[in-house]
Amino acid sequence: MTDVSFDSLTVVFGIAFVVPLVLGFVPRLRIPAVVVEIVLGIIVGPQVLGWARVDDAVAVLSVIGLAFLLFLCGLDVDLDRLRGRVLSLAAWSFSLSLVLALIVGFTLDLAGLVRSPLLAAVILTATSLGLVLPALKEDGRNVTMFGQLVFAGATFGNLVSALLLSLLFSRDANDVGTRVVLLGGFSATICVLALALTRHRMGMPVSKVLVRLQDTTAQIRVRGATFLLLLLVLAAQEFGLAVILGAFIAGAVVSVVDRDIETTHPLFRVKLDAVGYGFVIPVFMVAAGLSFDVDALIDHPSVLVRVPVFLFALLLVRGVPALLYRPALGLRRSIAAGLLLATSLPFIVAATEIGQSMGVITRSTAAAFVTAGLVSALVFPMTAVALVRRTQRVEVGTPRR
Secondary structure, three states, rough: OOOOOOOOHHHHHHHHHHHHHHHHHOOOOOOHHHHHHHHHHHOOOOOOOOOOOOOHHHHHHHHHHHHHHHHHHHHOHHHHHHHHHHHHHHHHHHHHHHHHHHHHHHHHHHHOOOOOHHHHHHHHHHHOOOHHHHHHHHHHHOHHHEEEEEEEHHHHHHHHEEEEEHOOOOOOOOHHHHHHHHHHHHHHHHHHHHHHEEEEEEOOHHHHHHHHOOOOOHHHHHHHHHHHOOOHHHHHHHHOOHHHHHHHHHHHHHHHHHOHHHHOOOOOHHHHHHHHHHHHHHHHHHHHHHHHOOHHHOOOHHHHHHHHHHHHHHEEEEEHEEEEEEEEHHHHHHHHHHHHHHOOOOHHHHHHHHHHHOOOOOOHHHHHHHHHHHHHHHHHHHHHHHHHHHHHHHHHHOOOO
């Protein structure tokens, strides 16, 4: 313990505490806390003020924070919503997104803006559900057709992006065929685990013990969820897949298995959010700012030019396909849905870090992608909410015929 420094970690948690507190005093200023956390991380980092750096303590908690963030995103997967017309429209829209992502990825490669067109395509397909959910839950939009379509589209984006990242950019597999086999083995492991958990949950003695211990100092459900998270992250590593997939699938497994959350343990999700968003996830976000390569972005004008290009690519890949929602939502709400689906940041940070570790993306390109993600998180949700509100006012003010 004498060799472990807590200097940087203290600065990181100071930022994590101050940012939401300050934003709470100005509720009309709809800036996502994650954006401010990353920006402040850049400011206090080695390349500006030098108050903090990614040392051992920050690095460990940052990795856990990334895993927990993806776990909570997987926990948001609600298969009950992916049915009927919602499923059909979301599937067609995301299929078009995949096609556009490949076209844009190879176009960026031909223009010399990226090294790996496939990694660029994967990065462009994801949606940050954690940044989109507040906009959906406002005024009860999450239960409307608009909210369901955005949620379904974001779910497709998160799940498929995690799968593709693991399939195409796993360190321990040399070819796609091997990775497919590994992914199949991992999927089989997940199915067996989900079946075992489902049977376990159905046992009355086990259920009674879980209910009795869930709100005591044992916090048995939180411990069980954390153990499952680490177990599947470890399984993903052993199968040669990206850790990001194991974390996301762990949340999805809990979502599928734990169906009676509102009746027997309504505080379970609140507790997981407390562990994630109250502890480890802010460390990951601030650490992303600490490791941000400011010099690569500023010293080379060509890198800075990539930011609007990547931002437009996000809009093209995820925003344009949302126009398929027009028959169900109308033009303005479809545009708003496209803006929300084009909002991406945490996955960009995670994917670019993985890409840098494998040498398929440069630090400068990663910095440009992350900056584009910051702008998307700052601008797109606010614009989408304003557009939906304006549409509602127009509809209310329209006289009946």
